[in-house]
Amino acid sequence: MHYPDSPTPGSYYNGHYVPTSAERTAYQAAHIDAWAKSIKYGYYGIYFFAATIFVGAVVNLYFIWERRRRLAHGSTTSLIVRKAAAFGRWVAYLRLPYAIDRWIAPLYTTGSLAQTMLLAFAFTFCTGWCFGITYWYRPAFWGSSPLGLRSEWLAMAMLPFLFVLAQKRNLIGTFTGTAYEKLQVLHQGVAGLHFYMSLVHTGAMAVRGAREQGLMQSSSYLTGWIALGPLVWLCVASLPVFRSKAYEGFWFLHLFAVIVYLTTLWYHVVDELNSNAYMYATFAVFAYGFTIRMGWLLYRNLTLHTAHIETSSTGALLLTVPTRMRWTPGQHVVLRFPGVRPLESHPFTMALPASSSEEEQQLRFMVLPRDGFTGALARKVVQAGGSTSQRVLIDGPFGESGLTFRAYDSALLLAGGTGIAHVLPIFTDLVAHMKSEQGSRSLCSRVELIWVVRTIGVAEWFIKDIQNAISGLSHQQVVVRIMVTTEENSGSKDGDSIDDVKDADGQEDATNDTSNFRVLNGRPDLASLVHSRSQEWSGRMAVSSCGPASFTSDVCNACANVELNILAGTAKCDELFLSSSLYSW
Structure with a gap:
């Protein structure tokens, strides 16, 4: 972006000396957080996520080994291990009483104490690195705000992990043995932290711009303001009070806003130090999750499934789907009915375990109709006289065994x-x-x-x-x-x-x-x-x-x-x- 009255290096502009490139580089080298070295804060963020996932994976592997050892030998664990497990589970199970949580739920999805502590620690980690180092701004024209750079790289480090946590088939869940639905609290929490760091970055850079040439002094400012729009939409529209009202419509708008955000963010950060690496990693994660899920969806539905649906005396829908799919107790699938609402899907848990036989067996579901998808399905059954058959696409199974x-x-x-x-x-x-x-x-x-x-x-x-x-x-x-x-x-x-x-x-x-x-x-x-x-x-x-x-x-x-x-x-x-x-x- 060209400004006719842009400052000339080696001269004064609005009472501030405008250094040459060499002078600016020398000044930053003599102070902490030089522009070129600020990428280290992104690495700190990666280390935080990697360490957390590693600990979760080790704990998961231990419990897998312990359960297999029990089944094979019926052996017992030591007292100290049982006490340590009890403490860890106390942290993992404790939640806010529902009488309190019900008032918080419209604005924030609370998890267990362990999830809350992890997100609180992540918040403290980010806040400490950003504000604990009190060198926040450089003099006008001497370079980007160190506060803005630190928050920028921490936000970029979160991006690939944010997308991993959003996927039904994801590597974090595989490593830690955690079902995707239980990772949703962390997905929403990390999204909030990414938004928080983005706002800190925006505010710090806006202060720098106001001291120099204004809030639109370069193309990076313009693309930054544009990228902030879809990010605000993603975070505000994802609040439970809005999401729960029309989840199906929310999902499509959410996906559209994600694509817009990634596109605008790309133009904002492209070729800035190692920003491209974070963007490529995010694109790769997005593509991996989409490809794996679509691949399984196509494989699972090579043979078309038909759901037989009837209404019970209480108004519940009773669904039966013949299939050769195998699943374990407690798992669920996502069903999509092309003849009802082809662009919408809904999770349902299988009500009976799969048999050991290789022959065709029955998926059975009990559904209480509500608004949205299940309400439309119920109306379809009523219109058919209380019983109907519908083609259905099956995605899954998902969940813990x-x-x-x-x-x-x-x-x-x-x-x-x-x-x-x-x-x-x-x-x-x-x-x-x-x-x-x-x-x-x-x-x-x-x-x-x-x-x-x-x-x-x-x-x-x-x-x-x-x-x-x-x-x-x-x-x-x-x-x-x-x-x-x-x-x-x-x-x-x-x-x-x-x-x-x-x-x-x-x-x-x-x-x-x-x-x-x-x-x-x-x-x-x-x-x-x-x-x-x-x-x-x-x-x-x-x-x-x-x-x-x-x-x-x-x-x-x-x-x-x-x-x-x-x-x-x-x-x-x-x-x-x-x-x-x-x-x-």
Whole structure:
């Protein structure tokens, strides 16, 4: 950009001396953070991410090795390892109480204490490098603001990792053993840090511009202001209060804004020191994720799938899809119906595990229609008279495997509403191994399933599957309780412990009851339930939870309290592992 009255090197402009290039270089060399050496702050950012991922990968590898060792030899871990694991899990499971989180959720997606601490540490790391070095600005015309350079390179270092965390099939999840939906909190947090550093960079460079020739003094200023536009849109429009209102529309606008941002950012930073390397890495990550996912999508749908959909008596949609795909308990797929909304997709969890047979089997889903995609699907079924068949594209499977539960002595499985789709396959897998004397080994000898529903009609589709699964097993091995919260019963009260709730006949559900399948009225006290089982069961205990936010929050915090009891030596169980999932991410 040309200015007729641009300052001439070696002269004065608006009362400021304008140095020659040699003078500017010599001045910066004599002070910290010379322009050419400022790229080191980008390396510091890379080191931070690399160290974090490395620690996560080492922990993941240890637990994989430990679980395989247990299944192979049934060996125990040392006391110090169990205590260290309990402390780490306490940090990983503890969350804000739902009564507080519900007011924060519209503006910020909170995670566990571990995720919050990691993001807080990253915020402190970036803030410390930017503002802890108090050399923020150079005299007018003596070069870019050191504060602006430090924040610039830290923001650039985040960019490739930001895109990795956004992908369903990503290397960070592979290395750390973390499902993509649980990395979304970190994706959003890193996006916020990238925005924060970009604003610091913009503000520092704006101060420099105001001291010299104005806020549009060069083409880099122009492209910087342009690139800031889509970045502001990406961060503001991604706030939960906006994202949750129209997720399908948000996704397309988000993707479009990402492309615009990368394009404008390229023109802003191209050929500036090693900026190109960060941009190429980001493009490569973007292309890798897109190629891998599209490749699997095409492979998975070489044979077209047909979904058979019907409406239950409660209004829920019951989906059945014949397939030869294999999956593990607790995983989910993303379904796209070209005949309903071809540009939209939605995640659904398989409600039953895959069989070991190579023959065609059934994917089964239970869906409660809401607004958007599921509402449109429900209307399609109603228009067809309550039952229809639709072509469907399957993407997946995704998510953590529930096979890890085989390495624990006992399992407490908790589901709220359609959260049973996540929990039931784990339950079915565990009880099948209790009956079998062949196949993969399982250490689990006790399973308890608690399913909380509003009406018994919601549970009707799965009751026969559950009863067939537990037939032949004793009350000491398997207990199933379906808790109905809206049907009236004078003998039950909301908030009671499940052990105190009465059944429909008014009989106490005592701990010595020999029935291993009961339907009860009332609402279980999840915190008391988790605590009581940790005081009754010995050995290694695993908990799986899936339900609405309040349900999952209560279970997570209850498990965190048990970890403190393990540290204090007051719990009967030696170890507690939690796998939790929400309805939505």
